[in-house]
Amino acid sequence: MNKQDIANVLRHRKTAPKTNYYRESLKELERIHQEFTDRKPRILVHACCAVCASWPIEFLSEHFDVTIYYNNSNIWPEEEYERRLGEVRRYIDAIEPDVKLIVTPYDNEAYTKRLEPMKDDPEGFGRCFFCYAVRMKEAYAYAAEHGYDYFTTVMSISRQKDSQKMNEVGISLSKLFPSVRYFRSDFKKGGGQERSKELAEEYGFYRQDYCGCIYSYEERKNRKDQ
Ligand code: SF4
Numbered sequence: 001m002n003k004q005d006i007a008n009v010l011r012h013r014k015t016a017p018k019t020n021y022y023r024e025s026l027k028e029l030e031r032i033h034q035e036f037t038d039r040k041p042r043i044l045v046h047a048c049c050a051v052c053a054s055w056p057i058e059f060l061s062e063h064f065d066v067t068i069y070y071n072n073s074n075i076w077p078e079e080e081y082e083r084r085l086g087e088v089r090r091y092i093d094a095i096e097p098d099v100k101l102i103v104t105p106y107d108n109e110a111y112t113k114r115l116e117p118m119k120d121d122p123e124g125f126g127r128c129f130f131c132y133a134v135r136m137k138e139a140y141a142y143a144a145e146h147g148y149d150y151f152t153t154v155m156s157i158s159r160q161k162d163s164q165k166m167n168e169v170g171i172s173l174s175k176l177f178p179s180v181r182y183f184r185s186d187f188k189k190g191g192g193q194e195r196s197k198e199l200a201e202e203y204g205f206y207r208q209d210y211c212g213c214i215y216s217y218e219e220r221k222n223r224k225d226q
Contacts, residue, residue, distance in 0.1 A: 001118070001126040009125055013162070021156065021167045022189035029063055040065045041149035043183060046139040048072050048155060048212065050087035050205045055196040056154040056187045057091070057099055064150065068092065069139045071104035073111035074131055076214040081106055087206050094203070104138070112214060119215050124162060127215065132161070133169045137176075144177035151180050157187035157196055160211065 001009075032041060043064040047053035053068065060066050070088060075081040085103065092099050114134065118127035136153055143151040152170065156163035163186050174182035187196075200207060210220040 001121045006122070006125055013164075016164075018164060019167070019184075020189075021163060021184045021186040022192075024184040025186070026190075028183060032063060036149075042067065042147070043150040043152060044069050044139060044143035044146075044148045044180075046071065046136055046151075046153040046155070047088060048075075049084040049208065050091045050203075051196065051200050051207055052157050053088055053154045054091055054095075054199040054203070054205070055192050056152075056157060056185070058095075058195070058199070059187070059192070060152075061099060066098075067100040067102060067148070069102050069104070069142060071135055071138050072212065073104075073107050074115070074135065075212040076108050076112065076217060078106065078108065080208065080212075081108070083206055084208065091203060091205070102142070115213055115215065123211060123216050123219055124160065127213075128161070128211075129165055129169075131213070132166050136166075136169055137173055140170075140173045140177050140180065140182075143180045148180050150183045151177075152183035152185050154187060156185045157192060159188060159193075163188070 041064055043060060044067050045053075045056065045060060047056075047068045047070055057066060057068070068088065070085055072081065072084070075084060089101065092101055115127055115131065118130060121127040132153075132155065139153070140151050151173075153166065155161050156166055167184050167186075170182040170184065174180065199205075210216045
């Protein structure tokens with residue numbers, strides 16, 4: 001993205017009407033309770049780390065049969081990927097034993113090659129939009145192949161991520177995979193951010209200080225060095 005593209009995105013963010021996806025998630029839950037009277041609907045939830053996933057898992061488990069889908073080849077280096085995955089496992093084992101976990105093969109080399117043309121984008125712009133879409137599409141395709149009722153991602157809990165954009169991606173994927181409904185969300189709202197902090201403290205989750213890819217790692221390092 002050049003400077004003009006970035007300025008356009010910032011202007012759009014400031015001026016475009018925003019959808020309250022938290023309110024939409026509550027309305028969807030009302031519909032779900034009327035429709036699914038004899039079982040909980042199955043939801044596949046893309047998750048990137050325990051800090052982001054803990055509150056969405058707690059919230060969603062009340063209403064859904066939850067499976068976590070950990071496909072995060074964006075994370076560099078591999079030890080960091082394993083560390084975040086280990087924390088997700090620890091949380092599920094300790095707190096939510098009914099939640100299932102699917103882990104896809106890790107291939108950061110191939111993933112980084114796909115991000116490389118956008119390596120100079122600042123975090124939160126074109127490279128990230130691409131990155132949300134790639135991981136969400138892979139997860140959505142899995143949900144469609146395996147007969148899930150719903151799909152969502154926990155990433156809307158992060159203040160560093162564009163939850164409007166993320167929900168737009170989810171909605172467009174629901175048109176590509178119409179057998180699976182997209183569960184609109186903004187997990188940071190409705191007390192989600194606060195509960196997420198409480199859970200992180202309560203269970204002593206490892207808290208990373210960069211988003212995941214090598215470019216976000218370098219951006220963080222450059223900030224620290226300044
Ligand atoms: S900063 Fe995060 S969302 Fe953006 S490209 Fe890197 S890993 Fe993906």
